[in-house]
Amino acid sequence: MPGNRRLTPAQILLIVVVSILVLLFVVLLAGRLGGEDERSAADASTTPAEAPAASGTATPAPREEGATPAPESEYFASPTGNIVCVLTVDSTECVISNFTYEATDAAECGDEGAGGHLRVEPAGASMPCEPLVVAGDVSPLAYGETISAHGYTCESAESGVTCRHDESGYGFTVARAAYSLF
Template sequence: MSTTTAARPARRLGPGLTAFLVVDVLLVLAFLVVLGTTLAGRDAGAAPEGPAAAPAAPEPETTPEESPGEDSQEVGEVRAFVLPSGNIHCAMDEGSATCTILAFSYERPAPPEGCAGQAGNVLTVDAAGTAGFACQEGEPAAAAEGTPVLEYGEQTTVGAMTCASSTNGVLCRHNESGAGFSVARAGYLFF
């Protein structure tokens, strides 16, 4: 005797089970869309959103430079600015440039003759071609709120003075005499 197995007829799903499967499929598709969007954003370098995402801190200044970068972009006349790090801010007019560095790792220089305060935080250059540290009494103040940021790779010219921002600090000079200074967290130069 041979036994043959007859094919069983397919059973239809009830309406409750059908609804459950449809909802499951929709949830899986939604998850895949969210996952794909998240991964695509990370691949494109997008920062994650939300309160846990902190803005990337700019690189701190390292060593001073003797000249602005060749690709430094002129942004017009900006009389007061702060570097992206927030550690250096400057003020300029037609005949002088003064920059204040809040924190530095170089040895504090002796104060200028006749100074009852200290030196090291405030550097200046003027139209007479004189560059040096200015006398400072008390702790240096941070840049005023709302001071424009001079991005790294940008420079501004006011009258005969030019200042350039870079990841290596700030460089300011009197254009006619070539006198100036460069200051960064790790050091300073006068020229």
């Protein structure tokens, strides 16, 4: 038929790509709108091990069952966003996304991704095997700035992040190229 024209492969591809983008937008929008109600409910019932981040969640290692919620856990990220930390009543923990150091303190973990989670508690600093999951946006702590909460202090520097338990002096420093526990 002379009035019937077929779509070219480029036109079909364009239609498919636009359709996928529209579907993705709808799914993300629905998730964001639905997630606010879930987050409000979760905020009311979280324990220190599940304390909410600024607009996401951080889940440090599981703690005691029935523990009371931590008052005002503090979250921050390095200016690059590669390191994200949470200061709670029980500990201060950081996760580093990209690092090049050899995680000798996580050698017994066996996981290929081990070594990106550091923790300091009153009893000492460690590199736990269990992952620290952080999702959402966390406010950056500018280089040269410090944050203190619950007896812990962290400092952001161009050379990395250092966190310590104020009373015991135990802590850690972490950066893309190296870490140390003290």
